[in-house]
Amino acid sequence: MRLLQAELLKLWTVRTPKVLLGVAAVIAVIAAAIQIIIIETRDGDPTLSTGQVAGLLAGAAAAIPLATFIGAVGATSEIRHRTDYLNHLITPTRVPQVAARIGAYLMFGLAFASILLSALLLILFSWALVRVGTVPWGSTPTRILLGVALATAAYTVIGLAIGQIFRNQILAVSLLGAWMFAIEGFIVLPLALIDLRLTSLMPIQAIQALLIGDALVETEIGAISFGVWQTAGIILAWTVSLSAIGIWRTLRSDIR
Amino acid sequence: MTTVAIDRLTKRFGQIEAVSDLSFSAKPGRVTAFLGPNGSGKTTTLRMLVGLADPTSGTATIDGRRYCEFEQPFHTVGVLLDGGFHPGRRARDHLRILATSVGVGNDRIDAALEFGEIGYAASRRVGGFSTGMKQRLGLAAAMLTDPPVLILDEPLNGLDPEGIQWLRQTLRNLADEGRTVLLSSHVLAETEQIADDVVIISGGKLRVEASMNELTGRLTPSVRVRTPQAAEAGKALIDAGHVVAAGDGPDDFIVEAAASEVGELLGRAGIVLHELTPQQKRLESLYFQLVDPAAPPPDDPGLAPATTSPEGS
Numbered sequence: 001m002r003l004l005q006a007e008l009l010k011l012w013t014v015r016t017p018k019v020l021l022g023v024a025a026v027i028a029v030i031a032a033a034i035q036i037i038i039i040e041t042r043d044g045d046p047t048l049s050t051g052q053v054a055g056l057l058a059g060a061a062a063a064i065p066l067a068t069f070i071g072a073v074g075a076t077s078e079i080r081h082r083t084d085y086l087n088h089l090i091t092p093t094r095v096p097q098v099a100a101r102i103g104a105y106l107m108f109g110l111a112f113a114s115i116l117l118s119a120l121l122l123i124l125f126s127w128a129l130v131r132v133g134t135v136p137w138g139s140t141p142t143r144i145l146l147g148v149a150l151a152t153a154a155y156t157v158i159g160l161a162i163g164q165i166f167r168n169q170i171l172a173v174s175l176l177g178a179w180m181f182a183i184e185g186f187i188v189l190p191l192a193l194i195d196l197r198l199t200s201l202m203p204i205q206a207i208q209a210l211l212i213g214d215a216l217v218e219t220e221i222g223a224i225s226f227g228v229w230q231t232a233g234i235i236l237a238w239t240v241s242l243s244a245i246g247i248w249r250t251l252r253s254d255i256r
Numbered sequence: 257m258t259t260v261a262i263d264r265l266t267k268r269f270g271q272i273e274a275v276s277d278l279s280f281s282a283k284p285g286r287v288t289a290f291l292g293p294n295g296s297g298k299t300t301t302l303r304m305l306v307g308l309a310d311p312t313s314g315t316a317t318i319d320g321r322r323y324c325e326f327e328q329p330f331h332t333v334g335v336l337l338d339g340g341f342h343p344g345r346r347a348r349d350h351l352r353i354l355a356t357s358v359g360v361g362n363d364r365i366d367a368a369l370e371f372g373e374i375g376y377a378a379s380r381r382v383g384g385f386s387t388g389m390k391q392r393l394g395l396a397a398a399m400l401t402d403p404p405v406l407i408l409d410e411p412l413n414g415l416d417p418e419g420i421q422w423l424r425q426t427l428r429n430l431a432d433e434g435r436t437v438l439l440s441s442h443v444l445a446e447t448e449q450i451a452d453d454v455v456i457i458s459g460g461k462l463r464v465e466a467s468m469n470e471l472t473g474r475l476t477p478s479v480r481v482r483t484p485q486a487a488e489a490g491k492a493l494i495d496a497g498h499v500v501a502a503g504d505g506p507d508d509f510i511v512e513a514a515a516s517e518v519g520e521l522l523g524r525a526g527i528v529l530h531e532l533t534p535q536q537k538r539l540e541s542l543y544f545q546l547v548d549p550a551a552p553p554p555d556d557p558g559l560a561p562a563t564t565s566p567e568g569s
Contacts, residue, residue: 082339
C-alpha cells in the first residue's frame with residue numbers, strides 16, 4: 001500500500017500528467033461544445049437522443065492517447081533522471097515495486113478518465129436540463145462511460161509497459177505516436193486481406209470497437225463486427241502481455 | 257554497531273574486471289574514505305554493496321547481511337548515489353515520496369530538510385537547484401530514516417566551501433554518534449580532513465587500507481627553510497644525506513627531514529635561519545604513489561590493517 005501511494009505521488013508531483021490532463025479536458029470540452037452547437041443549430045427546438053448523448057461523452061476518449069503518453073513518460077523519466085535506483089534501494093525485492101507501479105498507473109488512468117467524463121457529464125446535464133429538459137440514457141452512453149474508463153486505465157499501463165521496454169523517452173513516445181496515428185493503419189490493411197477478424201486484434205481498432213460496441217466498424221476493406229466483451233478482452237490481453245514484457249525488461253535491466 | 261564488510265568482492269563486465277578480489281571494512285563511529293581515480297571501481301563497489309549490482313564473486317554485507325536480505329534496508333542504510341532527482345519535482349515532494357515508501361511521517365521530512373539545511377528551498381523544483389543543493393537534498397534523503405549506516409558516493413562534489421565545512425562537521429557528528437560512514441571521493445584535500453580511515457583502490461584492486469593517522473604518519477616529513485645563506489645551508493643538508501628541493505624564491509627551499517633535525521644541523525653549521533616551517537603532510541602525495549598504474553599492488557595493502565584506535569576521531 002505504501003508503495004502504491006508513493007507511485008501515485010510520483011505521478012502527481014510532476015507537471016506532465018497535469019498538463020496532459022488539461023489538454024485532454026480542453027479537447028473533450030471543445031468536442032462537446034461543437035456537438036452542442038450542431039444540435040442547437042440543426043434544430044431550433046433541440047431534442048436529444050441516446051446516440052447524441054453517447055457522442056457527446058465520446059469526447060472523453062481524448063484521454064486515451066494522452067494517458068498512454070503519461071505512462072510512457074512516467075516510466076522513462078525514472079530511467080532518464082535515475083530516480084529508479086531509489087525504488088530499488090527502498091524495495092530490493094522488485095516484484096512488489098513493479099506491481100505497485102502498475103496498480104498506480106491503472107488507478108491514475110481511471111482517475112484521468114473519470115475527471116474528463118465528470119466534466120462532460122456536468123456540461124451535458126447543465127445544457128440538457130436547461131435546453132431539452134431531460135437527458136435520455138441507455139446502454140450506449142453507459143458503454144461509452146465504462147469503455148473510456150477501461151481503455152484509459154489499460155492504455156496508461158500499456159504506455160508504462162512501452163516505456164519500460166524501450167527505456168528511452170523519445171523512442172517510446174515517438175513509437176507510441178507513430179503506432180497510434182500511422183503504423184497500425186498500415187498493419188490493418190494486410191491483416192484484413194488475410195482474415196478480416198484478425199484486424200480486431202489490433203489495439204487501436206479494439207478501442208474503436210469497445211466504444212462503438214456491437215456496431216459495424218468500417219474498414220477500407222470491408223465491415224466487421226466486434227463484441228464488447230471480445231474487445232475488452234483484447235485490450236486486457238494487450239495490457240497483460242506488454243506489462244509482462246515490461247516487467248521482464250525492468251527486472252533484467254535493474255541489476256547487472 | 258553496524259559494520260560494512262567487503263569480502264573478496266569481484267565484479268566482471270565481460271572481459272573487464274571492474275573490481276578484483278577487494279576486501280575492506282568500514283566500522284561504526286568512524287568515517288571511512290573510499291578513494292581511487294575515476295574508473296577505479298568505487299561506484300561499482302558501492303552499487304554492489306547496496307544491491308544495485310550483482311557481484312561476480314565475494315560478498316558485500318552490512319551488519320553481516322546482504323542489502324537485499326534486509327526487510328526494510330532504508331531504515332538501516334542511508335544511501336547517496338549520483339542522480340536520483342526528477343527536475344520537475346519539488347524538494348519536499350521528493351522526500352515525501354521516499355517517506356511514504358519507507359513508512360515514516362512528515363516530521364522526518366522536516367527533520368531531513370533541517371539536517372540538509374535545505375528547508376528554505378523545500379518548495380522549489382529540483383531542476384533549479386545547484387549541484388551543491390542537490391547534494392544537500394540527497395544527504396537529507398539519506399538521513400530520512402535516521403539510519404545507523406551512511407553510504408555516500410562523492411558527497412563532496414559540487415559543494416561550495418561552506419558546504420564542505422558543513423559536511424565535514426556533519427559527518428564527524430554522525431560518526432561520533434556511533435554511525436558507520438563510508439564515503440567515496442576523489443577530493444583528497446577535504447577527505448583528509450574528514451576521514452578517520454582510508455581505503456584506496458586503483459584498477460579495481462585494493463592499494464591500501466589504513467587509518468588516516470597511520471597513512472599520513474608514513475609520509476616523510478618535510479620542512480621549508482628560508483635563509484640568507486641558502487647555498488651553504490643546502491650544501492650542508494645534502495652532505496648530511498637529505499633530499500633538498502627548490503622553494504618559491506632564491507632564499508628558500510624544501511628539505512625532506514623533521515624541522516628539529518634541520519634546525520640542529522644548520523645551527524651547528526652556524527647558518528642564520530629566517531624561517532623553518534614544517535610542511536603539511538599530504539594524503540595526496542601518497543595517493544599518487546599508490547594509484548600509479550605502473551605500480552604493482554602491494555602484497556600487504558594494510559599499512560596496519562584498520563584495527564585503529566579512535567584517536568583520529
